[in-house]
Amino acid sequence: MKKKISIVIVVCSMVIISSSFIQSETQKSITRGKEVYGLYCQNCHMEDGVGMPEVNPPLAKADYMKRPSKDLINVILKGSTGSLTVNGKKYVGAMPAQEYLSDEQIADVLNYAKNSWGNKIPGVITPALVKAQRK
Numbered sequence: 001m002k003k004k005i006s007i008v009i010v011v012c013s014m015v016i017i018s019s020s021f022i023q024s025e026t027q028k029s030i031t032r033g034k035e036v037y038g039l040y041c042q043n044c045h046m047e048d049g050v051g052m053p054e055v056n057p058p059l060a061k062a063d064y065m066k067r068p069s070k071d072l073i074n075v076i077l078k079g080s081t082g083s084l085t086v087n088g089k090k091y092v093g094a095m096p097a098q099e100y101l102s103d104e105q106i107a108d109v110l111n112y113a114k115n116s117w118g119n120k121i122p123g124v125i126t127p128a129l130v131k132a133q134r135k
């Protein structure tokens, strides 16, 4: 009986420790992402993620940000030209490919955008996911 209880205690604390580990790793990624954003994205998408009317779409509260991770990664890696509809509004602009950023920088900046300016979009983007999209 005692043994069972201690096994339960060990398993529970392992779960708690590992989930707080994952959380703090995500938090670190978001913090690093803010820096990447300031250097490479802010010029067009603005500090508060609201973009510029008709040219640069918003990231803040943007329906586009809820797309699968793969789509978001592709916008960063390949850029986007032509037009994009975000929150029902059409933006005609050109986003240059940001493929010179490292896998980690791209994961970080997207994790930052998913968790800033009122966004709370689930799903952590890892450098491995970015790597898999590079072709």
Ligand code: HEC
Binding pocket: 037, 040, 041, 042, 043, 044, 045, 055, 056, 057, 058, 059, 062, 064, 065, 072, 075, 076, 080, 081, 082, 083, 084, 086, 091, 092, 093, 094, 095, 096, 098, 109, 110, 113
């Ligand atoms: C030179 C200006 C410019 C820069 C720099 C830029 N973007 Fe964009 N971004 C755009 C434009 C313009 C579009 C829409 C493209 C289109 O019309 O096809 C866009 C689209 C997007 C989208 C998809 C639409 C949306 O609003 O969710 C995401 C996500 C995005 N950008 C993120 C980023 C991130 C992250 C960075 C920095 C690594 C970045 N952009 C750098 C101009 C820019």
